[in-house]
Amino acid sequence: MITLFSIFGLKCNERLLKILYEFNPDIKTIRKCFAINGFLIIINSLFGLTAIYRKRLSILIAFCFILIGLFVFTLFSIVVGTISYHNLANQSPSRAVDTFSGLMNEYDWKGINNSSGRLVDEFQLQFNCCGSLNGSHSWEPLRPTGVPIGAYPLSCCLNDVKYDLDNQWCDEQQVYQKVTVSYSQNFNRDYVGVAYSPYTKHWVGKQLPYWNSYTLQDIKDMLNVVNSRFRSIATYGMGVAAYNANNKWDETDSNCLVSRAAAQINRDKNQNALIVAQGINQIEDNSLQQKEINNAFSAAQDANGIHGKTVWGLTFTNEYFTNEATGNRILNMITSNKKRAHDMGLKVGTRIHVCGIIHNSGSMRDILANIVRESDFIMCKASIFRE
Numbered sequence: 001m002i003t004l005f006s007i008f009g010l011k012c013n014e015r016l017l018k019i020l021y022e023f024n025p026d027i028k029t030i031r032k033c034f035a036i037n038g039f040l041i042i043i044n045s046l047f048g049l050t051a052i053y054r055k056r057l058s059i060l061i062a063f064c065f066i067l068i069g070l071f072v073f074t075l076f077s078i079v080v081g082t083i084s085y086h087n088l089a090n091q092s093p094s095r096a097v098d099t100f101s102g103l104m105n106e107y108d109w110k111g112i113n114n115s116s117g118r119l120v121d122e123f124q125l126q127f128n129c130c131g132s133l134n135g136s137h138s139w140e141p142l143r144p145t146g147v148p149i150g151a152y153p154l155s156c157c158l159n160d161v162k163y164d165l166d167n168q169w170c171d172e173q174q175v176y177q178k179v180t181v182s183y184s185q186n187f188n189r190d191y192v193g194v195a196y197s198p199y200t201k202h203w204v205g206k207q208l209p210y211w212n213s214y215t216l217q218d219i220k221d222m223l224n225v226v227n228s229r230f231r232s233i234a235t236y237g238m239g240v241a242a243y244n245a246n247n248k249w250d251e252t253d254s255n256c257l258v259s260r261a262a263a264q265i266n267r268d269k270n271q272n273a274l275i276v277a278q279g280i281n282q283i284e285d286n287s288l289q290q291k292e293i294n295n296a297f298s299a300a301q302d303a304n305g306i307h308g309k310t311v312w313g314l315t316f317t318n319e320y321f322t323n324e325a326t327g328n329r330i331l332n333m334i335t336s337n338k339k340r341a342h343d344m345g346l347k348v349g350t351r352i353h354v355c356g357i358i359h360n361s362g363s364m365r366d367i368l369a370n371i372v373r374e375s376d377f378i379m380c381k382a383s384i385f386r387e
Helices: 013-023 025-054 057-089 093-105 115-127 136-142 172-186 216-227 254-269 286-306 324-343 355-359 363-374 382-386
Strands: 002-007 151-153 169-171 192-196 232-235 275-280 311-318 347-352 377-380
Touching: 025 057, 093 115, 093 136, 115 151, 136 151, 151 172, 169 172, 192 216, 216 254, 232 254, 254 275, 254 286, 254 311, 275 286, 286 311, 286 324, 311 324, 324 347, 324 363, 347 363, 355 363
Parallel strands: 192 232, 232 275, 275 311, 311 347, 347 377
Antiparallel strands: 002 192, 151 169
16 A cells, blocks of 8 residues: 655745745835946946046046945945845745735736736746645635636646736636646655555455565565655554564564665665655554564664664554544653664654644643654644644
């Protein structure tokens, strides 16, 4: 089973600030001031040459005063420009989003002639996106009279905008095609990982493939396919069950071999082509749960011995936090094994699907807050942020 598990984020602040810089009215004014100042310096230089040529003291004195004035004006422009740029560069992401949302409100849907409209188009073209935090839905309440329902600005669906067209909008299907195709080709894979288990075989007749029937080479073959597009791997567990509890750590279900397979790939490529968050699956039986945890430590030690820093962390349980009891159990696993992990250079955390309760109140929220405090990382199921 191979699934995308999370888009952690996109580093957009630099490009966003660059676009805001290009269209910032204060910066534009400073630019004009420097251009005018340069022109006046040239004119004044000609004025000074005339004074020298004609040997007129009065003209030379006037030239000196004008030169001093231009020098003061230049210093003033530098100070104001530096302050403006500093204020712009220190805008928080939320402030930048608010600025962009305000520009969206001023957008001219029919023949754009204002700078805010062009900035919106420039932003959407640069990022291959449509709208702000709510995506294309951000445009829903902003359509003026005369613009049909389901219409969006041309920059949502084209790679360029021609402002002389009769209609300055396109439909939702065109938006979807542009944005999804662009991101599927151009998204930054450093911010995306794959949750992986090797259980992909077809059933033969009515026979289910055994969980331990996948060889190390099978797993390496699959990981090499994953590695053609992705670098970060998260596993679900170590494959411990009652029927294999007495086996060695690398002789349980085949899931236990993922970190070793990744490390061998890294060794063969002489680089950290794959980095692994080793999973620890939840098991109700306490003795089996401890076996699962111990096996995860063994797998991490084995992998990092083959190639250093292949395994960077341990993920205690998978979407197990459903009530106070399971939450406290996760918290206890993390706190009990944190020092042991840190001594091995490993981070500790969990994968949960209830991140949104951090905004609530009550015992569940308090337990989650404690888990967050004790963890080095949290893998949140993305859909929870819509709660």
